[in-house]
Amino acid sequence: MENEYYPWxxxxxxxxxxxxxAVVLLQIDYTPPSDVAIYGPLKTENIGIExxxxxxxxxPYIRYLVVCGDDIRGHRSGSSLIALHKxxxxxxxxxxxxxxxxxxxxxxxxxxxxxxxxQIEILDMIGTKDKKTLDAAIKKQTTKTPGCFGQPYxxxxxxxxxxxxxxxxxxxxxxxxxxxGKVKKREG
Amino acid sequence: xxxxxxxxxxxxxxxxxxxxxxxxxxxxxxxGAFFKGTxxxxxxxxxxxxxxxxxxxxxxxxxxxxFIKKEEDxxxxxxxxxxxxxxxxxxxxxxxxxxxxxxxxxQLDKKNLLKRTxxxxxxxxxxxxxxxxxxxxxxxxxxxxxxxxxxxxxDGKIEVLENGAxxxxxxxxxxxxxxxxxxxxxxxxxxxPGDYSGAAIAAIPVIKEEYGLPTGCxxxxxxxxxxxxxxxxxAAKKTVDVSSNxxxxxxxxxxxxxxxxxxxxxxxxVIAWQxxxxxxxxxxxxxxxxxxxxxxxxxx
Numbered sequence: 001m002e003n004e005y006y007p008w009x010x011x012x013x014x015x016x017x018x019x020x021x022a023v024v025l026l027q028i029d030y031t032p033p034s035d036v037a038i039y040g041p042l043k044t045e046n047i048g049i050e051x052x053x054x055x056x057x058x059x060p061y062i063r064y065l066v067v068c069g070d071d072i073r074g075h076r077s078g079s080s081l082i083a084l085h086k087x088x089x090x091x092x093x094x095x096x097x098x099x100x101x102x103x104x105x106x107x108x109x110x111x112x113x114x115x116x117x118x119q120i121e122i123l124d125m126i127g128t129k130d131k132k133t134l135d136a137a138i139k140k141q142t143t144k145t146p147g148c149f150g151q152p153y154x155x156x157x158x159x160x161x162x163x164x165x166x167x168x169x170x171x172x173x174x175x176x177x178x179x180x181g182k183v184k185k186r187e188g
Numbered sequence: 189x190x191x192x193x194x195x196x197x198x199x200x201x202x203x204x205x206x207x208x209x210x211x212x213x214x215x216x217x218x219x220g221a222f223f224k225g226t227x228x229x230x231x232x233x234x235x236x237x238x239x240x241x242x243x244x245x246x247x248x249x250x251x252x253x254x255f256i257k258k259e260e261d262x263x264x265x266x267x268x269x270x271x272x273x274x275x276x277x278x279x280x281x282x283x284x285x286x287x288x289x290x291x292x293x294x295q296l297d298k299k300n301l302l303k304r305t306x307x308x309x310x311x312x313x314x315x316x317x318x319x320x321x322x323x324x325x326x327x328x329x330x331x332x333x334x335x336x337x338x339x340x341x342x343d344g345k346i347e348v349l350e351n352g353a354x355x356x357x358x359x360x361x362x363x364x365x366x367x368x369x370x371x372x373x374x375x376x377x378x379x380x381p382g383d384y385s386g387a388a389i390a391a392i393p394v395i396k397e398e399y400g401l402p403t404g405c406x407x408x409x410x411x412x413x414x415x416x417x418x419x420x421x422x423a424a425k426k427t428v429d430v431s432s433n434x435x436x437x438x439x440x441x442x443x444x445x446x447x448x449x450x451x452x453x454x455x456x457x458v459i460a461w462q463x464x465x466x467x468x469x470x471x472x473x474x475x476x477x478x479x480x481x482x483x484x485x486x487x488x
Contacts (some may be wrong), residue, residue, distance in 0.1 A: 009382060011415050043413070046337040047383055054372060073257045074284020093338075100285050102313035104355060106338030160339040172342055172390060175397045177190055181473070183191040183397050183440070 007154060012040030018061040018148075021141055024052065026078045028129050030067030035142055037078065043072065045080040045100030050107050053116045053155070055132040060149035062117065064141050068125040068134055076100040078126045085122050088113055110153040119149045146173050189466055190393070191438065191474040193406070194400045199371040201329050202278040202304050205479065206373060207402035210440045211470030212282040213479050215459050216404075218253040218280060219449035223486045227261055229268050235449040236272070246460035249454075251306060253280045253445060259288055267293040273304075279308035280331070286313070290321040290357050297325035308445075309375060310334045311366055312348055312355040322367045330369045332360045335377035340384040342391035345376055346398060363401070373443060376405040380413040392439040403440075407432045408447030430454040437462035457484075460487075 004015060018039030032039045037059060042048045071078040080098035084105065087096035092132050095103040105113065107146075125139065128134060164172055177188045191209050198207040200439040201300060206216045219239050221232045232382040236252050243250040252273070256265050281296070283289045296302050311333065334345035336353050347353040349361050356363065364372050374395050378388035388405045395403045411417060411429040430451055433444040437446055437459060446455045466485040470476040478484050 047379065061244075074288075085221075094355075100313075101337065102311060102337065104312070121381065125206045158338070160341065160344060172394045174342070174346075174394050182193055183189050183190050183393050185397060 001024075005152075006038065007058055008051045008056040010040060010051040010055065010175060011061070012038050012055070013129060014038050016145075019029055020061055020063045020144070021063050021138060022052075022056055022065050023138065024026075024065060024067045024078065024081065026067065026069030026071055026126065027168060030068070030129070030134060032066075033138055033142070036138060042067075042081065043075065045075045045077040045103045046100065046105065047088045047107075048077055049081050049084060049095075049103075050105055053084070053105075053108060054157075057112060057115045057119055057153040057155060057183050060152050063065050063121060063146040064123060064144075064173075065120050066123045066125055066134070066138060066141070070129065071126050074101050080092075082122055082124055082126075084113065084116055085120065087118065087147065107158045108155055109158065112153065117151045174185065189309040189373060189438065189473075191470055191476060192393070192397050192400070192440065195232055196396065196400050197402065199329060199402060200372075200373065201306065202250070202276045203479075204278055206249075207442050208479075209470065209474070209476045210437075211463075211467035211474075211476045211478060212482075213442065214482050215249045215437055215441070216248075216249045216251060216299070216443040216460060217452070217455060218251045218406075218443060218445040219370075219452050219455075220253045220255060220282065220445070220447055221449055222255045223257070223261065223265070227264060227268075229264075229272075232268070232449075233272055235452070238454075239268050239449055239452045240274075242456040247455045247483045248456055248460050249481075250456075251278055251280050251443075252449065253282050253308060255282045256288060256292055257283075257285070259291060262288060262291045262295055266292065266299055266301070270299045270301060275283055278304045278305075281309045284310040286315045288472050293321045293327070295327040295328070300324065303328050305329070306331060306373070308371075310360055311404050312337075312352065312360070314356065314360075314363065316335065317326055319363070319367060322369070326368045329371040329373065330364055331373045331375050333375045333377050334360070334362055334395070340379060341374075341379075341387050345387070345391045346395065349374065349395070349399070351403065372401055374399070374401050374402060374403045374423045375445065378405045378407045378409045381410055381416070385410040389415050389435045389439050390464075393442045394437065396440055402442040404443035404445065405441070406445035406449075407436060408445065412447065426454070430458055433459055437466060441475050
């Protein structure tokens with residue numbers, strides 16, 4: 001889904017617009033209290049994290065991110081998200097110290113990551129699945145009044161350059177179907 | 189339906205052939221054994237046998253794809269592979285965690301199973317330790333996943349194969365060859381709906397024309413990740429899942445990693461049917477003769 005507060009879309013549920021908490025669910029069937037701002041699952045340690053970062057910084061009311069449930073084997077997306085918050089990314093856009101298999105942030109500018117690290121405080125509850133414990137932790141956080149961080153930061157998706165095609169026989173910028181229906185490399 | 193100008197490689201592993209021009213070889217079907225919780229080997233054995241029976245009926249070769257997530261399951265699953273699969277049956281091992289990948293390679297070598305192993309997979313997350321393990325315990329065949337987190341288009345997928353897209357020191361194809369693996373299957377990396385998912389299908393003919401390598405994907409992943417389907421069309425989800433594999437065949441692909449092995453009953457006849465359609469056309473129009481083991485020869 002997509003809305004004005006969360007322009008990058010994704011698989012999430014929106015609750016209270018000016019709520020200060022977002023909740024990331026890792027392999028857990030849990031519905032947080034309705035006064036959180038937004039909650040949803042995280043699966044991948046690259047594209048999934050990018051969406052979370054972009055959507056969080058576009059709503060400056062969100063100041064806390066609760067990461068709960070069981071981290072996904074191999075992907076380790078929850079721990080990679082926490083590593084991004086703690087350490088940022090290196091010159092190859094790899095999340096520093098991330099344990100995931102492919103923890104690269106390729107579609108966000110460094111500025112967006114810096115904003116995420118400044119705006120958000122993370123509550124690392126990886127390993128916690130008990131509803132009561134989670135409800136209590138979130139409730140405690142809800143009582144705080146951290147205030148709005150400032151203006152929304154609308155992250156622009158970094159897009160690779162694409163080749164324009166005006167050839168109707170083109171299947172793709174690199175290949176065409178010739179007059180007998182044979183695929184061949186496009187010239188030029 | 190079309191034919192490629194570039195010469196198309198056909199690789200074999202334990203007598204199963206993968207690759208070629210559309211309509212030449214039957215589509216190879218990878219069925220996933222996921223082992224949720226404690227591995228239920230009895231059920232898995234039954235599911236694999238069912239897939240073998242379907243393969244005998246349609247002539248589409250099958251590859252059991254073993255998901256290994258926990259370190260404590262490595263020995264048990266490799267033992268199961270050794271003891272349960274027919275001695276000439278190839279299989280693939282699908283592992284995410286690099287440390288577990290290394291342990292599995294060691295075990296497979298110990299049991300003398302590497303000649304039948306399809307390694308699933310090499311991708312941009314390959315570690316130095318994983319490379320060393322692959323050099324020491326080299327599988328017969330590997331899948332390379334052409335996932336490029338920056339550019340999910342067919343161009344981006346080619347970029348990681350060609351030069352690693354600055355994420356690895358060289359292209360994934362060169363890495364696999366340096367490790368001594370010549371038989372390479374390219375998986376075009378199907379992503380979640382909303383993440384340029386159709387590019388996995390569009391990339392199939394692009395990669396085949398560029399490299400001539402056997403190419404396919406796990407298009408099932410797109411359907412699996414759709415909450416929209418789950419929420420509104422739960423009853424139709426399996427139909428969508430199974431039928432989405434048809435795209436692979438129509439776009440000239442050579443293999444489908446079709447998801448849970450339990451879907452085999454539906455996937456095999458659907459794909460055999462597409463193989464027949466494609467072959468009827470490509471033989472008549474392009475003169476591509478179907479292999480002796482092609483489903484078309486079985487039915488007509």
